[in-house]
Every structure is written in structure tokens, then in C-alpha cells.
Amino acid sequence: MxxxxxxxxxxxxxxxxxxxxxxxxxxxxxxxxLKTPSSREQLVMPIDEAMLKPREALREKGTPFAELGLDAPGITDDTLIDAMLKHPILINxxxxxxxxxxxxxxxxxxxxxxxxxxxxxxxxxxxxxxxxxxxxxxx
Incomplete structure (x- = not known):
């Protein structure tokens, strides 16, 4: 395996x-x-395969989640993915x-x-x- x-x-x-x-x-x-940032494809693949939405793969605690306004209504999946790519600590x-x-x-x-x-x-x-x-x- x-x-x-x-x-x-x-x-x-x-x-x-x-x-x-x-x-x-x-x-x-x-x-x-955190040391080896993912490409967009490498980030999206496990989220999709786990049948999650990007929001379900976000970590809030101990991250810049609130400062980035990621809890605002209307934030798109693409915006969330972009934030996770820029700030990998946001990835659960x-x-x-x-x-x-x-x-x-x-x-x-x-x-x-x-x-x-x-x-x-x-x-x-x-x-x-x-x-x-x-x-x-x-x-």
C-alpha cells in the first residue's frame, strides 16, 4: 500500500x-x-477526493482566517483556495x-x-x- x-x-x-x-x-x-507549499492542483486534489468543500478544509484556530475576512458571506471556493495557497497554515x-x-x-x-x-x-x-x-x- x-x-x-x-x-x-x-x-x-x-x-x-x-x-x-x-x-x-x-x-x-x-x-x-508548511515547508513544501502545494500547487493549486496538489491542494485541490485531496480536498476533492475527500469529498469536502474548501471551507471544510480550512483551519480557523491559530491562523489569519479572521484577519483575512474568510468568514464573510459570499467568499468563493476559489478565494478560499487562493488564501490556503498563500497561507498554508489555513489548511486543516x-x-x-x-x-x-x-x-x-x-x-x-x-x-x-x-x-x-x-x-x-x-x-x-x-x-x-x-x-x-x-x-x-x-x-
Whole structure:
């Protein structure tokens, strides 16, 4: 299986999704999207494949969302995409693309939808159990 994660190492959700991917035995391509800005096509592709609207892929907290007026009525999808390209911190994370699909992995365990079955125990970095000792859990 191939996998790509659009990752922000400063984000706990992104770190947990990456750890779950590796726990499933998959070594993904890791794209630190804040260091390696996407082209318009590279940004739109995972949003479309995850069946989201650009507004659903926007991050508000800790970003220039409000200063840019992106909450104003009538803002077009193209305007939102342009803002995300100019300010990648506006892109919600992590997006994960595998041969089984594409998801915005918030919460991180959403990634289990697009990975091979995982039955070994796994806990997030804060200790929250995602898969217990009996192989139960997930979404």
C-alpha cells in the first residue's frame, strides 16, 4: 500500500495519524506542507477526493482566517483556495491519501478507514486508547 500524509509535525493530531499509519505497517511519503507549499492542483486534489468543500478544509484556530475576512458571506471556493495557497497554515491537517481513499484525519483515528486492518494495541501520544489489547476500537 502507498500512503501520503500532508503533515504538520507541530500538530498532535497529525503526529497521531502518522503514528497510526506506521503502526499499520505502512511507511508513508511525508509532506510537511508548511515547508513544501502545494500547487493549486496538489491542494485541490485531496480536498476533492475527500469529498469536502474548501471551507471544510480550512483551519480557523491559530491562523489569519479572521484577519483575512474568510468568514464573510459570499467568499468563493476559489478565494478560499487562493488564501490556503498563500497561507498554508489555513489548511486543516492532516490529509492522508492511500490506495484505499483520501481523508482529512480529524480526529486522527479517521485514518483507520483508509488503512489495512489494525488489531495491535495503539494509544495516542496523550494516552487515549484507539485500539485496545483485544484489537477493538477504531471508528
Amino acid at each position: 502507498t500512503a501520503t500524509i500532508y503533515h504538520n509535525p507541530d500538530c498532535g493530531t497529525s503526529r497521531n495519524a502518522l503514528a497510526l499509519i506506521r503502526h499499520a505497517g505502512v511507511e508513508p511519503t511525508v509532506i510537511e506542507y 491537517r492532516p490529509f492522508v491519501v492511500t490506495t484505499l481513499g483520501t481523508r482529512l484525519c480529524r480526529p486522527s483515528e479517521v485514518v483507520l478507514d483508509i488503512l489495512p486492518p489494525v488489531t495491535r494495541p495503539f494509544a495516542k501520544e496523550d494516552g487515549e486508547v484507539v485500539i485496545d489489547a483485544n484489537g477493538k476500537g477504531g471508528l
